[in-house]
Amino acid sequence: QKEVEQDPGPLSVPEGAIVSLNCTYSNSAFQYFMWYRQYSRKGPELLMYTYSSGNKEDGRFTAQVDKSSKYISLFIRDSQPSDSATYLCAMRRDSNYQLIWGAGTKLIIKP
């Protein structure tokens, strides 16, 4: 079993829709949770970063962490075609700085 599971998609939604992207994990020691966005033929770029449980909002993006369920989510409101990309979750423990990555979900926003 992988430490981090993420549905590869593709997830296709119409422009303006609310998008929900999710990851589950098995290691309860993870404390730092990140969402990266990767456009085609580009490197990943950090979108959101959350420590421990709770919500964090940045513009149209909201990250949620539910440590009791070992489940993290990224919500995108008012989705735009420019949001079309692969979204990768990543997480790590306090004691080890190595990031453990999900496989990424390919998101397509249709105009």
Add this chain to the structure above:
Amino acid sequence: EAGVAQSPRYKIIEKRQSVAFWCNPISGHATLYWYQQILGQGPKLLIQFQNNGVVDDSQLPKDRFSAERLKGVDSTLKIQPAKLEDSAVYLCASSLARTGHETQYFGPGTRLLVL
């Protein structure tokens, strides 16, 4: 601020040949990472440098992969000899310091195809 630079962007080689990738991190970033990203998967850390010292190379296939970071700035990753399963995108990333939750900044990657 200039980002992480990588070259070449694309490389096609035959199996058993050797190949080298180059990375120039963001100026002032002490930590440098090399990742391998196979199609449809998340990045896998190959090696992490803090300045010019190796912090973690536990997932580097040392029988064929090698990396160095001379003078704590640029880095090269070499594969010798290449196998078909090495076909992947090789990403270089850098961060300011290895203090915990600093952001990793990624380059565009080198796309390697081994025939």
